[in-house]
Amino acid sequence: xxxxxxxxxxxxxxxxxxxxxxxxxxxxxxxxxxxxxxxxxxxxxxxxxxxxxxxxxxxxxxxxxxxxxxxxxxxxxxxxxxxxxxxxxxxxxxxxxxxxxxxxxxxxxxxxxxxxxxxxxxxxxxxxxxxxxxxxxxxxxxxxxxxxxxxxxxxxxxxx
Numbered sequence: 001x002x003x004x005x006x007x008x009x010x011x012x013x014x015x016x017x018x019x020x021x022x023x024x025x026x027x028x029x030x031x032x033x034x035x036x037x038x039x040x041x042x043x044x045x046x047x048x049x050x051x052x053x054x055x056x057x058x059x060x061x062x063x064x065x066x067x068x069x070x071x072x073x074x075x076x077x078x079x080x081x082x083x084x085x086x087x088x089x090x091x092x093x094x095x096x097x098x099x100x101x102x103x104x105x106x107x108x109x110x111x112x113x114x115x116x117x118x119x120x121x122x123x124x125x126x127x128x129x130x131x132x133x134x135x136x137x138x139x140x141x142x143x144x145x146x147x148x149x150x151x152x153x154x155x156x157x158x159x160x
Contacts, residue, residue, distance in 0.1 A: 033151030
């Protein structure tokens with residue numbers, strides 16, 4: 001299966017929203033305080049068409065099967081961005097695509113001039129946490145910024 005990582009377009013919005021709404025409940029992350037509730041889920045292309053933000057989709061044989069992006073951390077330091085909404089359909093997992101997308105996001109964060117990348121996740125997302133650690137993220141004891149994701153219980157930071 002060949003894959004392409006590219007920036008989101010408005011034509012991708014429905015597929016990305018569907019992926020987010022399919023994947024998050026797998027991990028019990030479908031209630032209040034999780035990213036699935038964010039208004040931007042239905043229009044990710046517009047949400048990431050702001051300065052110092054980018055959202056990428058992973059397309060396999062013409063079908064969007066995952067995505068992830070970065071944007072300034074809401075309520076955080078200006079030198080910090082957040083890794084946001086990085087989710088893959090099950091058939092895309094375990095193929096190295098997560099690492100490829102992570103490297104794309106890290107490169108974009110550097111290009112934008114950020115000094116660090118923050119992310120929030122939760123217990124049970126073990127494969128994701130393994131990827132974060134392999135990418136150089138270190139666990140934090142408490143959250144940064146004001147993301148509104150009060151149900152997340154794990155926080156990580158990568159110094160660029």
